[in-house]
Amino acid sequence: MDVFKADVAIIGAGGAGLRAAIAVTESDPTLTVALISKVYPMRSHTVAAEGGAAGVVQSHDSLEHHFHDTVAGGDWLCEQDVVDYFVAHCTEELVQMEHWGCPWSRKPDGHINVRAFGGMKIERTWFAADKSGFHMLHTLFQTSLKYPSIKRFDEHFCVDLVVEDGRVQGAVTIGIASGEFTLIEAKSVIVATGGAARVFRENTNGGIVTGDGMALAYRHGVPLRDMEFVQYHPTCMPGTGLLFTEACRGEGGFLLNKDGYRYLQDYGLGPALPTPVNKAMELGPRDRLSQAFWYEQQKGRTIEGPQGSVVHLDLRHLGEKKLRERLPLIYELAEEFLGVDPALTPIPVRPAAHYTMGGILVDGKCAAPLPGLYAAGECSSVGIHGANRLGSNSLVELCVFGKVAGEEAAKFSRTVAPGNSSTLQQQAELAQQRATNVVRKGKGTERISSLRREMAESMERGCGIYRMGDEMQRTCDKLTELRQRFMNVNVEDKSRVFNTEWLLAIELGYQLDVAQAMAVSALHRRESRGAHQRLDGYTERDDVNFLKHSLVTYAGENTPNISYGAVKITHSQPAVRAYGAAGEKADAAEAAGKIA
Amino acid sequence: MNTSERMITMEVLRYRPEQDETPFFQQFLVPFTDDMSVLQGLQYIKDELEGSLSFRWSCRMAICGSCGMMINGVPKLACHTFLRDTYPNTLRVEALAHFPIERDLVIVMDDFMAKLESIRPYIIADTPRALSEGEYLQTPAQLDLYEQFSSCINCLLCYAACPQYGLNSKFIGPGAMALVHRYNLDSRDSGSAQRMPLVHAEEGVFNCTAVGYCSQVCPKKVDPANAVNINKTESAKDYFLRFVTPKGAGK
Numbered sequence: 029m030d031v032f033k034a035d036v037a038i039i040g041a042g043g044a045g046l047r048a049a050i051a052v053t054e055s056d057p058t059l060t061v062a063l064i065s066k067v068y069p070m071r072s073h074t075v076a077a078e079g080g081a082a083g084v085v086q087s088h089d090s091l092e093h094h095f096h097d098t099v100a101g102g103d104w105l106c107e108q109d110v111v112d113y114f115v116a117h118c119t120e121e122l123v124q125m126e127h128w129g130c131p132w133s134r135k136p137d138g139h140i141n142v143r144a145f146g147g148m149k150i151e152r153t154w155f156a157a158d159k160s161g162f163h164m165l166h167t168l169f170q171t172s173l174k175y176p177s178i179k180r181f182d183e184h185f186c187v188d189l190v191v192e193d194g195r196v197q198g199a200v201t202i203g204i205a206s207g208e209f210t211l212i213e214a215k216s217v218i219v220a221t222g223g224a225a226r227v228f229r230e231n232t233n234g235g236i237v238t239g240d241g242m243a244l245a246y247r248h249g250v251p252l253r254d255m256e257f258v259q260y261h262p263t264c265m266p267g268t269g270l271l272f273t274e275a276c277r278g279e280g281g282f283l284l285n286k287d288g289y290r291y292l293q294d295y296g297l298g299p300a301l302p303t304p305v306n307k308a309m310e311l312g313p314r315d316r317l318s319q320a321f322w323y324e325q326q327k328g329r330t331i332e333g334p335q336g337s338v339v340h341l342d343l344r345h346l347g348e349k350k351l352r353e354r355l356p357l358i359y360e361l362a363e364e365f366l367g368v369d370p371a372l373t374p375i376p377v378r379p380a381a382h383y384t385m386g387g388i389l390v391d392g393k394c395a396a397p398l399p400g401l402y403a404a405g406e407c408s409s410v411g412i413h414g415a416n417r418l419g420s421n422s423l424v425e426l427c428v429f430g431k432v433a434g435e436e437a438a439k440f441s442r443t444v445a446p447g448n449s450s451t452l453q454q455q456a457e458l459a460q461q462r463a464t465n466v467v468r469k470g471k472g473t474e475r476i477s478s479l480r481r482e483m484a485e486s487m488e489r490g491c492g493i494y495r496m497g498d499e500m501q502r503t504c505d506k507l508t509e510l511r512q513r514f515m516n517v518n519v520e521d522k523s524r525v526f527n528t529e530w531l532l533a534i535e536l537g538y539q540l541d542v543a544q545a546m547a548v549s550a551l552h553r554r555e556s557r558g559a560h561q562r563l564d565g566y567t568e569r570d571d572v573n574f575l576k577h578s579l580v581t582y583a584g585e586n587t588p589n590i591s592y593g594a595v596k597i598t599h600s601q602p603a604v605r606a607y608g609a610a611g612e613k614a615d616a617a618e619a620a621g622k623i624a
Numbered sequence: 625m626n627t628s629e630r631m632i633t634m635e636v637l638r639y640r641p642e643q644d645e646t647p648f649f650q651q652f653l654v655p656f657t658d659d660m661s662v663l664q665g666l667q668y669i670k671d672e673l674e675g676s677l678s679f680r681w682s683c684r685m686a687i688c689g690s691c692g693m694m695i696n697g698v699p700k701l702a703c704h705t706f707l708r709d710t711y712p713n714t715l716r717v718e719a720l721a722h723f724p725i726e727r728d729l730v731i732v733m734d735d736f737m738a739k740l741e742s743i744r745p746y747i748i749a750d751t752p753r754a755l756s757e758g759e760y761l762q763t764p765a766q767l768d769l770y771e772q773f774s775s776c777i778n779c780l781l782c783y784a785a786c787p788q789y790g791l792n793s794k795f796i797g798p799g800a801m802a803l804v805h806r807y808n809l810d811s812r813d814s815g816s817a818q819r820m821p822l823v824h825a826e827e828g829v830f831n832c833t834a835v836g837y838c839s840q841v842c843p844k845k846v847d848p849a850n851a852v853n854i855n856k857t858e859s860a861k862d863y864f865l866r867f868v869t870p871k872g873a874g875k
């Protein structure tokens with residue numbers, strides 16, 4: 029087996045991994061970084077983000093507003109000290125992106141421009157047309173090429189972490205082109221492998237978003253936190269789940285039911301004014317919008333399409349010129365995939381699974397409870413999203429916490445001696461055997477695609493927008509069954525070179541573990557909060573019993589264990605999450621209270 | 625849009641270096657609806673008919689640049705090309721032209737990655753700006769100058785379309801040239817002097833015969849042919865100025 033010795037290994041080269049890599053080198057250019065990614069970095073799913081990234085810039089805005097939007101948006105399940113750090117560093121990081129060349133959209137005077145986004149009180153979303161993630165990713169990747177100490181392992185698929193002596197000391201990868209294994213020895217490891225929403229049937233995620241890093245850390249005993257919170261995005265393409273960015277609504281788009289009625293006004297988000305009002309109507313938070321869709325469907329007020337019920341995203345009043353300028357990608361998606369010209373016809377949309385709020389448990393410095401292990405980006409739970417993430421907080425999270433993870437991992441790697449190469453090698457051989465076994469063992473009988481489909485359908489049924497105890501229990505049982513059947517999975521392809529069937533099987537193993545962590549966490553949360561909404565007697569938020577983080581720990585073939593951890597509350601006490609006119613009233617009352 | 629299910633024949637290039645001497649075509653009968661892309665057709669094949677077929681994909685929305693292939697002989701993104709447009713004819717899928725095949729529809733990308741690294745695709749500022757100074761001012765007009773060239777998704781369709789690259793893979797090629805241009809035109813950058821030698825080089829822009837097919841196939845309207853040609857003029861100017869002005873004053 030090839031061996032590469034690094035100071036810091038980073039698994040994942042999306043926004044978070046790249047930002048971390050740059051932070052390691054900038055903090056100490058003598059450290060060697062191994063940057064591992066199962067796809068070429070610019071293919072990472074950060075590329076698909078459309079809307080933008082949040083950072084306070086306007087004079088009538090403040091860090092306190094950003095803090096409050098984030099914490100209330102997260103239904104008070106956020107780590108408030110971490111949110112404080114976060115909002116204080118967003119703008120600086122976005123300026124850093126600007127200095128590195130990110131083509132942010134501008135105002136006529138040359139300053140960067142900001143747009144409105146759901147759940148944000150004041151416009152603070154920096155954007156690069158509707159390709160914000162694409163531009164951020166390419167800017168970070170291209171900038172990373174400046175630094176000779178970043179050694180890339182492109183198209184290297186990580187199959188395990190190496191844990192020895194109670195700390196992480198490396199990772200084992202398959203070079204996809206050759207099928208050969210490499211042991212990457214490292215004094216610290218950063219996991220930046222992105223989210224896991226592909227465990228759901230209809231989702232906005234790319235094929236690579238399979239929760240690998242979450243499963244890797246989890247299997248080594250690191251708890252996953254708040255996994256029951258999965259965000260449904262309200263405006264996605266029926267069937268494929270492809271996303272129509274929230275910026276459509278930020279720019280003034282309407283959501284209409286089958287009667288052409290802006291139904292959100294019936295769900296405490298009104299009044300329905302002709303132009304967008306922040307935190308109201310179409311600019312309400314995503315969980316509320318997806319829930320309203322569900323109720324409209326129950327009432328028979330959605331439109332029946334070939335791919336299920338839909339509502340209409342109406343952009344016609346914005347006109348072709350503005351649409352082409354502000355939302356070019358959306359225009360193209362609607363035209364090419366749906367044959368709809370959004371300047372003339374409303375776009376059919378429905379909610380789809382989008383974002384994994386929970387993830388690898390880390391503290392505010394991105395450190396996991398396992399020494400030497402760090403995590404950043406969507407795979408991590410650093411504590412800023414709580415029960416519901418606000419759009420445009422996660423792209424900037426990649427920068428703020430990618431940097432923290434890089435600096436902390438660099439610091440840690442300077443404090444430890446290199447490991448014992450021969451024991452690490454032995455560990456790596458075992459990991460290789462386990463990974464090879466998936467193919468080499470006798471002929472299995474279970475199809476990868478059937479297991480995957482059954483998992484995704486079951487997750488949608490049990491852990492969708494609204495949840496019920498018995499359905500969640502059925503999903504948990506189904507996942508137990510699927511994990512059992514997975515032992516007998518069939519991989520027809522026995523070759524080495526670019527064997528994607530083999531990788532799909534390993535990914536499915538990761539997905540099943542992560543799906544089970546989500547479903548079991550959901551079943552145990554007997555309240556409704558943010559993206560976790562129940563209809564079976566636990567319809568209200570229960571701060572007495574559940575103002576807590578859930579922690580799920582791996583238990584091998586058995587059902588994982590659930591425990592709970594405290595939520596850090598510094599200065600925002602849980603209150604009613606109010607939007608629309610009710611939200612304004614609540615804000616006014618709070619302001620009056622402060623003055624009094 | 626027709627939502628009923630029909631059957632299309634997909635003819636897919638196979639090559640598994642460990643067992644096949646030469647590439648060959650394999651045919652599959654694939655059920656499809658009007659909203660299905662070629663990528664979804666391939667996924668159907670992989671899931672239901674032939675698990676060993678390998679191809680790259682991820683985003684499904686024409687932005688990650690993974691799924692470039694020859695579709696009916698034309699370089700295209702599989703996720704952005706629809707089965708309905710070929711039906712009832714047989715649809716032929718091959719690996720991107722002008723690149724070595726790793727396996728099946730997967731090409732070897734090393735050459736492009738090396739080129740990307742060589743062109744210094746990052747802002748080179750004369751005097752680095754401190755974060756505390758805030759953003760550079762850049763007007764919408766200044767952004768407009770390079771924005772189109774910054775939209776390149778590295779899908780390599782233009783390389784598969786470029787006859788020069790087909791003849792001599794040392795040619796830096798349209799995509800990388802668009803990126804040279806993207807940085808040279810950025811008001812925040814002063815690194816063009818470091819990038820231009822590449823452009824002047826034997827394998828630089830002069831190899832382009834202005835066929836323009838690269839721009840035609842580009843899915844992101846980057847217009848790499850335009851970048852190559854502007855650089856050709858710039859390069860010629862530079863070349864000429866070397867003789868008439870004192871060393872270095874031309875830039």
Ligand SMILES: Cc1cc2nc3c(=O)[nH]c(=O)nc-3n(C[C@H](O)[C@H](O)[C@H](O)COP(=O)(O)OP(=O)(O)OC[C@H]3O[C@@H](n4cnc5c(N)ncnc54)[C@H](O)[C@@H]3O)c2cc1C
Pocket residue numbers: 039040041042043044045064065066067069072073074075076077078079080081082160161184185186187220221222223232233234236237240241271273382383404405406407419420421422423424426
């Ligand atoms: C369609 C869409 C639109 C979005 N729009 C917005 C928006 O407007 N604003 C916003 O703030 N957020 C948005 N988000 C969310 C945000 O884009 C993501 O949360 C974020 O980009 C995730 O970045 P990441 O670096 O954590 O992971 P990713 O970019 O997903 O990168 C993961 C990396 O890990 C690597 N990897 C994974 N597994 C392995 C393995 N086993 N071995 C080796 N490498 C591995 C991958 O190759 C990849 O490089 C959007 C998300 C989607 C899906």
Ligand code: SF4
Pocket residue numbers: 775776777778779780781782783798799802838841842843844845846847848
């Ligand atoms: S210039 Fe166009 S065709 Fe060429 S790599 Fe870039 S996006 Fe693809």
Ligand code: FES
Pocket residue numbers: 681682683684685686687688689690691692701702703704
């Ligand atoms: S799958 Fe990403 S471009 Fe086609």
